[in-house]
Amino acid sequence: MSQSRTFTLNTEPHVATVGETQLLFQPEVMGDEFLDAYEALQESQKNLGVDVNNLAAADPENLRAVVRSLRLFLARLMLPESAQTFARWEVVKSGKAVSSHATPGEAAEAAAKVKGDATVKDVGMRLPDRVLVELLEWAVELYGGGQRPTGLSSGSVQASPPPGTRGRAVSPSKASTRARGR
Incomplete structure (x- = not known):
């Protein structure tokens, strides 16, 4: 028996509202387009020798270059009018x-x-670094299959387990001797 499946393509731009400005991102980005842009971003950071997890040790001019590369990455994913406003x-x-x-x-x-x-x-559009990082993470979620970039967030750590998670230790009540005859 044959199978059939319909795949939907996004046709409406993704919208990032930053303050009073709406930045329009491409509705769909082919995998290689996204990967090429993301690879260029990573390569520029690597060439600058900036450890994004230890920005305090970085040269300020290199940090400016990292921010420029981030803006160029995001602009590559935007529609032309928004890219021109942004970068x-x-x-x-x-x-x-x-x-x-x-x-x-x-x-x-x-x-x-x-x-x-x-x-x-x-x-181009002047934004705080935290907003640029949030835009980066959002764009990666949109186009990169939901996987966040490694090393670009500001030192995030994995979430703690939910409260009330039980450990493996035996509770004292279960370890006590059972009363006989009951």
């Missing part, structure tokens, strides 16, 4: 924006081609 770098000359770019590398290349002094300015 954007402008080339600025004489106080005026000359061009806008999705990565700081692209902006640096463009700035190098501008005659005269041009700088790169981060004009």
Whole structure:
């Protein structure tokens, strides 16, 4: 006997509301797209030599680079309009924006081609680190099959067992001698 099964694809964007801004994430991401973005995030952190479980020992410039890589990872999963709001770098000359770019590398290349002094300015969405980590964990749950990333949370520990869990010891009442004749 043959079997039939219907699979549903998400067609509506996932929405992350941050303050008054709604960031729209792709409804579906193919596995390799997610894995490529996640691998790039991990590789950038590894190259910087930052132990995300011991941030106190990290160089502040390396920490900034980790945050940039996190923002770029999240932007890769967003719809273009939201990605442009979330992560954007402008080339600025004489106080005026000359061009806008999705990565700081692209902006640096463009700035190098501008005659005269041009700088790169981060004009993306500014968020506290805790919100970036929460967005990361949410995105990984959406696209990564519910598995959280390892080492990126702020020192989470496994939950304690629920209260009232019994141990294996024998209770004194059961260990006592039974009364005979009953």
